[in-house]
Amino acid sequence: MKNNTMATLTDLQREQWAVDGFIQLEGALSPEEVEFFSAQIDRIRMLPGYEPARGTMPLGHYDWVDHANPDMGSFMDRRDLLPYHQAFIDLLDRPNVFDLIVDIMGPYLQFSMSQAIVRGGKDGFPGYTHTDGGQGQRLVRVTETSAPIAMKAMYLLTDVNDVDTGNFTVYPGSHMRSFPTTEERAPNPHAPGAVQLMGKAGDCYLFPHALWHGPAPNHTDNGRKTLLYNYSQMFVRWYDYGAVVPEEILEKCTPRQRRLLGDLGYEFRPGSYFYVPEDQEAIIMQNQALQNSLQPPHLEPQNT
Numbered sequence: 049m050k051n052n053t054m055a056t057l058t059d060l061q062r063e064q065w066a067v068d069g070f071i072q073l074e075g076a077l078s079p080e081e082v083e084f085f086s087a088q089i090d091r092i093r094m095l096p097g098y099e100p101a102r103g104t105m106p107l108g109h110y111d112w113v114d115h116a117n118p119d120m121g122s123f124m125d126r127r128d129l130l131p132y133h134q135a136f137i138d139l140l141d142r143p144n145v146f147d148l149i150v151d152i153m154g155p156y157l158q159f160s161m162s163q164a165i166v167r168g169g170k171d172g173f174p175g176y177t178h179t180d181g182g183q184g185q186r187l188v189r190v191t192e193t194s195a196p197i198a199m200k201a202m203y204l205l206t207d208v209n210d211v212d213t214g215n216f217t218v219y220p221g222s223h224m225r226s227f228p229t230t231e232e233r234a235p236n237p238h239a240p241g242a243v244q245l246m247g248k249a250g251d252c253y254l255f256p257h258a259l260w261h262g263p264a265p266n267h268t269d270n271g272r273k274t275l276l277y278n279y280s281q282m283f284v285r286w287y288d289y290g291a292v293v294p295e296e297i298l299e300k301c302t303p304r305q306r307r308l309l310g311d312l313g314y315e316f317r318p319g320s321y322f323y324v325p326e327d328q329e330a331i332i333m334q335n336q337a338l339q340n341s342l343q344p345p346h347l348e349p350q351n352t
C-alpha cells in the first residue's frame with residue numbers, strides 16, 4: 049500500500065516555485081465554490097469582525113468593527129474567517145491545494161491566518177508592494193532548495209483580465225533578494241521587475257512570505273475579491289489568534305484541521321511546537337497505517 053497518497057508538485061511547478069517564487073493553480077475552486085465564497089464575502093462584510101485600523105492603531109493592526117463599508121464593491125479586509133462558516137474551516141486542508149503546500153513546506157506546519165480582501169474599484173488606491181510577516185520575515189530569505197518559513201494560498205474570486213484591475217503583482221525571484229528599505233527605492237506595482245498577474249476566478253496563487261508582492265490599483269467599476277490562507281512552520285507563532293484557537297472552532301474540525309490549528313493532542317508544555325508530536329506526519333499525511341504503528345506517547349508527569 050502506498051503510504052503517502054498526497055499530490056505533489058509537478059517538475060515544472062517545482063522549478064517555478066524555486067526560481068520565480070510563486071505558482072498559479074488554475075481552477076483550484078469550482079465555479080460554484082467561487083460563487084459561494086463570493087456571496088460569503090458580501091455577507092461577512094455586514095457582520096462584525098476585524099478590519100484594518102489605520103490611523104488609530106500601530107501599522108498593520110486590526111480593530112473590531114460592527115461591519116465593513118456597506119458598499120459591496122468597496123475595500124474590505126476581514127481577518128479570522130473560520131467562525132463565519134464551516135466552509136472556511138474546510139478550506140484549511142482542501143486537498144488539491146493543501147497537498148501542494150505540504151509538499152512545499154513539509155509536514156511540520158500549522159495554519160497561521162485567514163483573510164478576505166476586496167480591492168475596491170476606482171477608489172484611488174495606488175497599490176503597494178511588500179513582503180509578508182512584517183519586519184522580521186523581511187530579514188530572512190530562503191534559497192532555491194529551502195522550505196519557506198511561511199507561505200500563502202491566495203484564492204482569486206474575480207476574473208482579472210487586464211493590468212491595473214486589482215492584479216496580484218509579484219517581483220519574480222525576489223524571495224531570494226533583500227527588500228529595499230529606502231523610500232526612493234521602494235518597489236511598486238508599476239516599477240521595473242513588477243509583474244501584474246492575470247487569472248480567472250477560482251485560480252489560486254501559492255507564494256512564500258519572502259516574495260515581494262502586493263495589489264495593483266483597480267481601475268474597474270467592480271471590487272476584486274480574494275481569500276487568503278496562511279501557513280507557517282510550527283515553531284513560528286500564528287497570527288489570527290492569541291494563545292489558543294477557541295474550542296467552538298476546534299469542535300467543528302477534523303483531527304488534521306485541529307492539528308493545523310495547534311491542537312497537539314496533549315496539554316501544552318515547554319518543548320511543544322519545537323519538536324512536533326510523534327504523530328505529526330501521520331496526521332498531516334492522513335496516513336492511517338502510520339498512525340496505528342505509533343506507540344501512545346509517554347506523557348505522564350515525572351516525579352521530581
Ligand SMILES: O=C(O)CCC(=O)C(=O)O
Pocket residue numbers: 165167180200214215216217261262263264274276
Ligand atoms: O490583494 C492582493 O492582491 C495582495 C494581497 C497581499 O498583498 C497579501 O496577501 O499580502
